[in-house]
Amino acid sequence: MKRALLLLLLVLWAAPLGAQPACPPAVAAPTPAEMQAALQAARDRGALWRFEKDGRAGYLYGTIHVGKLEWAMPGPVLRQALTASDTVAIEVNPLDPAVQAAVLKPAPAAEVVSVPPPLLDRLRKQAARACVPWERIEALPLTLIAVTLAVLEARWEGLHVDYASEVVLVGIANAARKQLASLETGSIQRDALLGGTPADQVAVIENTVQGLENGSARRELAGIANAWAGGDLEGLARLMAQSADIERKMVQRLVIDRNPAMATRIEELHRTGAKLFVATGILHMVGDAGLPRLLAGRGFTVERLAFDGR
Numbered sequence: 001m002k003r004a005l006l007l008l009l010l011v012l013w014a015a016p017l018g019a020q021p022a023c024p025p026a027v028a029a030p031t032p033a034e035m036q037a038a039l040q041a042a043r044d045r046g047a048l049w050r051f052e053k054d055g056r057a058g059y060l061y062g063t064i065h066v067g068k069l070e071w072a073m074p075g076p077v078l079r080q081a082l083t084a085s086d087t088v089a090i091e092v093n094p095l096d097p098a099v100q101a102a103v104l105k106p107a108p109a110a111e112v113v114s115v116p117p118p119l120l121d122r123l124r125k126q127a128a129r130a131c132v133p134w135e136r137i138e139a140l141p142l143t144l145i146a147v148t149l150a151v152l153e154a155r156w157e158g159l160h161v162d163y164a165s166e167v168v169l170v171g172i173a174n175a176a177r178k179q180l181a182s183l184e185t186g187s188i189q190r191d192a193l194l195g196g197t198p199a200d201q202v203a204v205i206e207n208t209v210q211g212l213e214n215g216s217a218r219r220e221l222a223g224i225a226n227a228w229a230g231g232d233l234e235g236l237a238r239l240m241a242q243s244a245d246i247e248r249k250m251v252q253r254l255v256i257d258r259n260p261a262m263a264t265r266i267e268e269l270h271r272t273g274a275k276l277f278v279a280t281g282i283l284h285m286v287g288d289a290g291l292p293r294l295l296a297g298r299g300f301t302v303e304r305l306a307f308d309g310r
Contacts, residue, residue, distance in 0.1 A: 022131075023130075023131035024130065024131070024152065024153075024155035024156050025155055025156070025158065026155075027155075027160040027162045027163075030069050034069065035069075038069050038070055038072065038073050039073050041070065041073075042073035042074060042075045042076075043075040043307070043308060044074065044075030044076065044077045044078050044307035044308060045071055045075070045228065045229045045230075045231070045307070046061060046062045046063060046064065046165070046228055046229075046231060046282060047061070047062040047231045047233060047282060047285060047304065047307075048060070048061050048062075048077060048078060048081060048304070048305045048307070049061075049285075049292050049302050049303060049304050049305065050081075050302075050303050050305055051292075051295055051300045051301065051302045051303075052300065052301045053270060053298075053299055053300045053301065054270075056270065056273065056275070057275075058085065058270060058274075058275060058276035058277065058278065059081040059084075059085060059276065059277045059278065060266075060278045060279075060280075060285070060291060060292060060295070060302070061078070061081070061165075061277065061278065061279040061280075062228070062231075062279075062280070062281070062282030062283075062284070062285040063090075063164070063165030063166060063169075063279045063280060063281055063282060064164065064165055064224075064225060064228040064229075064281070064282060065151070065161065065164045065165070065166065065281060066151065066154045066159040066160060066161055066163070066164055066221075066225065067159060067160065067163035067164055067165065067168075067225075068158050068159055068160065068163050069163060071163060071229065072163040072168050073168075074168075074172070075307065075308075077305055077306075077307055081277055081305075082172060082176070082178075082277055084275060085178065085275045085276060085277035086178055086179060086274060086275045087178060087179040087180075087181055087269065087274040087275060087276050087277070088169055088170075088172070088173040088178050088179070088180055088181070088277050088279065089180075089181040089182070089183055089265075089266070089269055089276055089277070089278045089279070090166050090169060090170070090180070090181075090182065090183065090278075090279045090280070091166070091182070091183050091184050091189070091262075091279075091280050091281070092182050092183075092184055092185065092186055092189060093166075093170060093180060093182060094164070094166050094167060094170070095167070095170055096186075098186070099182075099185070099186035100186070101186070102185065102186030102187045102190060103144075103186040103189060103190050104140065105190075106139035106140065112141070113141065113142055113143065113198050113201045113202060113205075114198070115142060115202050115205060119202070119205060119206060119209065120142075122209045122213070123142065123145060123146060123149075123205065123209055126149050126209060126212045126213070127145070127149060129212075130149050130152045130153070132148075132149070132152065141194055141201075142201070142205055143193060143194055143201045143204055143205060144190075144193065144194070146204065146205045146208040146209060147193065147204075147208060149208070149212060150208050150211065150212065150217050150221075151221075153212060153217050153218050153221060154218075154221045154222075154225070156218055157218060157221060157222050157225070159221070159222075159225055165279060166279065169277075169279055179274070181269055181274070181276075183262050183265045183266065183278070183280065184258070184261075184262070184265075188258075192253055192254050192257070192258060193253075193254060195253050196249070196253065200246075200249070203246050204246060204250060207244065207246045207247065220239070223235075223239055224236065224239060227239065228282050231307060233282075233285065233286055236282065236283060236286050237286050237287055240283070240286065240287075251283065255281070255283045255284055256289045258284070259284055259289055259290065259291055259294055260294065262280060262284065262291060263291055263294040263295055263298060266278055266291070266295065267295075267298055292304070
């Protein structure tokens, strides 16, 4: 997800495809017995902080945009934090039709990037390999298509957007009648992904296609997912540092450059008196430019909470 932190919406749109023998494994709806077993075995994953300012406290949670059933159920510490909150704030609501429309709108002329025909052919082959009909996505900017296919690659590892943290949190908030708030808009996320020069975008497409072809995209996704599950921020920082130059530039634009505005929005929501449970992709939590450090710099007391003794 270094390549596609914000493309949950695209994947939600592209994923419900009929399974075929050559397609990545499809997610099956869990039975009531499976749901009950997952709930009973639930343990906390990711990373959670408690923040406080002006006598009011809230929570900051690092999420993952793909997952599996055993990861979907919040463990005891997360449940306690959610119970103590009246507002769940996420990057954007992935189930909001207006957000989906903003992210998935066809590319206007100004966003059309010309790529060499051989690269376009390779991209089309990866769409076919992912069982995504080309006619369903061809109106999108090619950069969005490439990163969507990268996220879909997680299905080979048993990781699906159906169990993404944000989807689960929206469901919990709705069931508990909590307020939902957004830190950004779909347009902000789309613009972040499509930033950079046309040459930069061609480089992203080339790098992504190459990663799909040689298997490195799948390995990176698995590495990030496992680091998230263990709450391993140091491991995530190492993965980010070891990335290729084009990937580091993308992380800068998609993650680090967005963090100050997110911190401002969190502070604004906190001032309203809302009891916040804030959730963003876990890479937004890493390092000196991460949200925990930025909130501390704005006068918040920020403390990471332990999971299962960690």
